Amino acid sequence: MVPLKRRKVVSSNVGNIKTGAENKFPQVVLFLLERKMGASRRAFLSQLGQKKGFQVEEVFSESVTHVVSENNSGDEVRTWLDSQGGGRGRTPVHLLDISWYTESMQAGRPVQILDRHKLQEQQTDGAELVVFSVPSYACQRRTTLENHNTVLTDALSLLAENAELSDQEGRGVAFRRAAAVLKALPGSVTHVTQLRGLPCLGEHSMRVIKDILENGASAEVESTKQSERYKALKVLTGIFGVGAKTAERWIREGIHTLHQLRGSGHTLNRAQQAGLQHYDDLNRPVTKAEADAIREVVERAVVSVLPGAQVTLTGGFRRGKLTGHDVDFLITHPEEGREDGLMSKVVSWLESQGFLLYQKTTRNSYLESKDGPARPSSNMDRFERCFSIFKLDKDERRGTNAAEDTSSVGAHVQVKDEDSGSQSPILRDEQRRHVSAEDGGPEETKLWRAVRVDLVVSPISQFAFALLGWTGSKLFERELRRWAGHEKNMSLSSHALYDSKQGRYLRVTSEEEIFAHLGLEFVPPSERNA
Incomplete structure (x- = not known):
C-alpha cells in the first residue's frame, strides 16, 4: 500500500500543465516572482493559473513573456532579471503587477495590459548615462588603487567581512566579488541601470547598492556597523593570533572587550599574549616609509648570513599602497638549494640584534613529487615562513614624520580589508584604553613600535609563483586559481602550475610567463587591487 504522504504528492500534480493540462494561450508564458510574494502564495497562484490553461513557468527563462510580481517596483524586478541574465536587450518581457494576473484569472484569459498594470521603471537619459562593462574574472580586469565607488565598495566589503567573521565564507566571497567589480569601473555609479549585465552582482549586492544610491546609505550596512556582536568580533580578532572561531567562543562567554578578556582568567597562547600586549601598534597602519625601514634591516640580516640572497617586499606595498596592516618579505637565492637553512639563520640574527618581539617559524612542507597536482585543501602555501612581531625603533623609521605618523591619541584604528587592502575605521576607544608600561610606556614617549612582519623563503624554481601569490590581492x-581550474583545466598555487591536459608541471621564471600559460594578458602588480 502506497503511504498516504506519497499519494498526496502525486495527486497534487493534477491540473498542472506539465502533466497534460491544456495550454490555451501559447503566446503567453508567465513567471511569478517569489520576492515579497512568498513561496506558498506563489505556489497557490501558479497552480491556479495552470488550472485555467495558462503556461506558468517555475524557473525564469528566455521563453517567459510576462513577469508578474507583488509589492515590487519596476526597478527592483529589472534588477532581479539582470541578476538572472534576463535583462533588457535579451528577452522583451512585460513587467506586470499582480493585479493583471488576478484580473486574468477572473476573466479566464489574459486581459488587456493597461498602464495601471505595468510596473514603472525610473527613466534615465540614455545619452548621458554610461553603462559599464567588465570581464567576469577579477584576473581579467585591471584594478588600480583609484576607486570611483568607495562608498559602495566599503559597504559591500563590510558585509563581506561580517559574513567571514560569521563563518559564512561563500556569502563573504560573493560580496567581495561584487565589490571588486565596482572597484574596476572607470567611473562613478549613479544609477543601478548602469550595472545591467555586469558579472558577480547578485540580488543581495544589488539591493545594497540600490539602497545606497537612492537613500545615501544601506540600512543593512548601518545596522551591521552598530551591532554589538560585530564590534566585539572586530576588537577580539584584532588580537594577533585570535581567529573568528576563538573570538566567537569568547563572545558567547560574555567577553566583548580587551578589558573583559584580561579579567576573564583565560590562558592565552604565546602569540595571543604578544598580540594583546602590542594591540595598539599592531592595529595601527604601517606606512610605506616604515616598511622600507624594515626592509633595510631584513636585507642586512639576509646578506650577513647568505651573500647573494634576494629580498623582495610583497603584499599591498608591492601593489602601490602607501599603508598596510603588515609587511611581507619573500626571500630567495639565485642558486637552487642555497636557501636551505636560511630562515633559522636570519631569525637568529634578528633576535640577536633585538628586532624580534615574537616569532614562530614553520618549515617548508611542500614536496612536488609527494603532493602532486591536486589542489590543496587550504589556499595557504607551505613555504618555510616566520610569523613575527618586529620591533622598529624610531631611529630606524627613516622618512617618517609627524604628518605620516598615525599613532596620535584619539585617532581611528584602521583595520585591513583582506581582499582589497583598503582601510576601514572602527571606534578606537577600547583599543586606545590600555597603553601601558608593558608596551614601553605612553605613546608620546615610546621610542619604538611593534609591526607584524612575515618572512617567507622560496626556492628560486618556485619564486615566480610565490611572488605572484604573495603580491595579492587575496x-x-x-x-586566478578559479580561472586556471575552470577555464584552463590547470591547478595553480604559490608553488607551481600543473597542466592536467598535458599531465605535467609548467616551469616558469617570471610572473609574465604564468599569465601567458593561463592565456591571460599580464596584469602588473599596481593593477591587481581587486
Whole structure:
C-alpha cells in the first residue's frame, strides 16, 4: 500500500500543465516572482493559473513573456532579471503587477495590459548615462588603487567581512566579488541601470547598492556597523593570533572587550599574549616609509648570513599602497638549494640584534613529487615562513614624520580589508584604553613600535609563483586559481602550475610567463587591487 504522504504528492500534480493540462494561450508564458510574494502564495497562484490553461513557468527563462510580481517596483524586478541574465536587450518581457494576473484569472484569459498594470521603471537619459562593462574574472580586469565607488565598495566589503567573521565564507566571497567589480569601473555609479549585465552582482549586492544610491546609505550596512556582536568580533580578532572561531567562543562567554578578556582568567597562547600586549601598534597602519625601514634591516640580516640572497617586499606595498596592516618579505637565492637553512639563520640574527618581539617559524612542507597536482585543501602555501612581531625603533623609521605618523591619541584604528587592502575605521576607544608600561610606556614617549612582519623563503624554481601569490590581492589570487581550474583545466598555487591536459608541471621564471600559460594578458602588480 502506497503511504498516504506519497499519494498526496502525486495527486497534487493534477491540473498542472506539465502533466497534460491544456495550454490555451501559447503566446503567453508567465513567471511569478517569489520576492515579497512568498513561496506558498506563489505556489497557490501558479497552480491556479495552470488550472485555467495558462503556461506558468517555475524557473525564469528566455521563453517567459510576462513577469508578474507583488509589492515590487519596476526597478527592483529589472534588477532581479539582470541578476538572472534576463535583462533588457535579451528577452522583451512585460513587467506586470499582480493585479493583471488576478484580473486574468477572473476573466479566464489574459486581459488587456493597461498602464495601471505595468510596473514603472525610473527613466534615465540614455545619452548621458554610461553603462559599464567588465570581464567576469577579477584576473581579467585591471584594478588600480583609484576607486570611483568607495562608498559602495566599503559597504559591500563590510558585509563581506561580517559574513567571514560569521563563518559564512561563500556569502563573504560573493560580496567581495561584487565589490571588486565596482572597484574596476572607470567611473562613478549613479544609477543601478548602469550595472545591467555586469558579472558577480547578485540580488543581495544589488539591493545594497540600490539602497545606497537612492537613500545615501544601506540600512543593512548601518545596522551591521552598530551591532554589538560585530564590534566585539572586530576588537577580539584584532588580537594577533585570535581567529573568528576563538573570538566567537569568547563572545558567547560574555567577553566583548580587551578589558573583559584580561579579567576573564583565560590562558592565552604565546602569540595571543604578544598580540594583546602590542594591540595598539599592531592595529595601527604601517606606512610605506616604515616598511622600507624594515626592509633595510631584513636585507642586512639576509646578506650577513647568505651573500647573494634576494629580498623582495610583497603584499599591498608591492601593489602601490602607501599603508598596510603588515609587511611581507619573500626571500630567495639565485642558486637552487642555497636557501636551505636560511630562515633559522636570519631569525637568529634578528633576535640577536633585538628586532624580534615574537616569532614562530614553520618549515617548508611542500614536496612536488609527494603532493602532486591536486589542489590543496587550504589556499595557504607551505613555504618555510616566520610569523613575527618586529620591533622598529624610531631611529630606524627613516622618512617618517609627524604628518605620516598615525599613532596620535584619539585617532581611528584602521583595520585591513583582506581582499582589497583598503582601510576601514572602527571606534578606537577600547583599543586606545590600555597603553601601558608593558608596551614601553605612553605613546608620546615610546621610542619604538611593534609591526607584524612575515618572512617567507622560496626556492628560486618556485619564486615566480610565490611572488605572484604573495603580491595579492587575496581576491585577485582566488580568481586566478578559479580561472586556471575552470577555464584552463590547470591547478595553480604559490608553488607551481600543473597542466592536467598535458599531465605535467609548467616551469616558469617570471610572473609574465604564468599569465601567458593561463592565456591571460599580464596584469602588473599596481593593477591587481581587486
